[in-house]
Amino acid sequence: MNNIGLIVSLLVIGLGMLWFLIVALRGREVDRRLIFLFVGLAVSVPLLFNITFSEKPTPIVKDVFYKIENLPPRSKILISYDYGPSMAPEVEPMSNAFVRHVLEKDHRLYIMALWATGQSLAATAVDSIVRREFPDKVAGVDYVNIGFKAGGIGVLNVIISDFRKMFLTDVDGNDLDSLPIFDGITSLKDMDLLLSVGGGFPGVKEWVLFAGGRFNIPTAGGCAAVSAPLLYPYYPKQMLGLLGGIKGAAEYESELKNVHPKFEETPKPGIKMMGPQTLAHLIVMAFIVIGNISFFISRKRK
């Protein structure tokens, strides 16, 4: 039944594009509302019929994955939630995959946020991933959420030398000194890996500029696809790897599933969203081609 629905949907989209092509060949413009309708179809059909593709991780994604994979157990890894709900569908699959991977490798996980909106998203991750999927992990011993502090790069400038000058407690009000996970931890310099997930300001770039790159702390991250080109200048020396957009998330999820088959059944929103992204990209490309045909025909007529 699913296959029939899928074939019918793809046929409708294909015939629609053919009709647009005919319209373009006549030198006419396509109505904007029809473009919206077809983009809507392109996005919803793969979600409805669960179209997924296999992913082959690129080197920039593998570098992050194998950094976490190869660190010795109990290494200290910090994840900063530097995003809000608007960016969450694109970057949340990355932070979720990082959390799963870090805990699976028995590393110590430190969670914080440079964005006010990040604290709630971090709390959701702790509740839905850490507590549910890793019930044996103990708060304050294996993981900690120290939440958000205002100041952006100002916060980074302080915690690079002393966490306690900025964060006195974790989000539950426990004194940092009372938490075993903070034994021997003074500043960001004591971390083995810094991971920032975001796409705006402050984000991965600020982590590289004000912490990782400046003090040689391994730094990596994930960001929205539009921000990825801005971060390439820091790869691979100052930023050891990057997950760019939903494709990066899908590649990471794919590698995580292949290396740790335990995660075969866990949700993989990155891989799931690659279906809509693929079809949407094809539709956009088709519209660009149609637009150009229409443009050249009308130019020729003039």
Add this chain to the structure above:
Amino acid sequence: MKRQVPLIITFIVGVVLIVSVFFPRVEGWNEDFSIFFDIIAVFAYFLGGGNLIRVHLDKVNKKKRDWGFSIVTLFGFLLMLAAGLFKLWNPGGFTADVAATGSLFQLMYDWIFNPLGATMYALLAFYVASASYRAFRAKNRDATILLIASFVILLGRTPLGVYATSWIPESFSLLQIPNLAIWIMTSPNLAGQRAIMIGIALGVVSMSLRLILGVERTHLGAGNE
């Protein structure tokens, strides 16, 4: 006085921050100033909130265009503020995490703010498609190069790029679309980005010097130049 005090503060802060970078003995000054900055940043939230209330109350009072939306904004702002400040329905009580599961703040965040934010962002896909159709035209040589690069990136960001060019022999692997997309990102894009970044950095240095030395005074507001 109104003009000189901010200029003196700017000069002292600027000089101290520069000195603290170059002299390890006074490295701590940078940190102290960062703490001052973080405290000031917290007050920005008060200012922002106060300004939001003022602007929207004024809109409602004067019944300006779309004043109904201002009521929704004010209601949402005050409700979320109260839920966070007083930790309403928070299972852990007043000392618990503001975003604790089950709290009114987190419920509204998860079920209202989160989907609304995601919806706004998702609308971009529709506008990008429409804009691409209208604006992405091979009008000249530069536009054609941009168009070809965009096609490679668009295909390279999907698994179709792999399927479409996997037949290309390994010795010509650079021509495979995913590798071509990576090359565009790591070569032409990288060169352009670095050039822009260096230009911006030089601009920031020059602007900072102008501010520290009091040559640039626009930050003092109108009438203070």
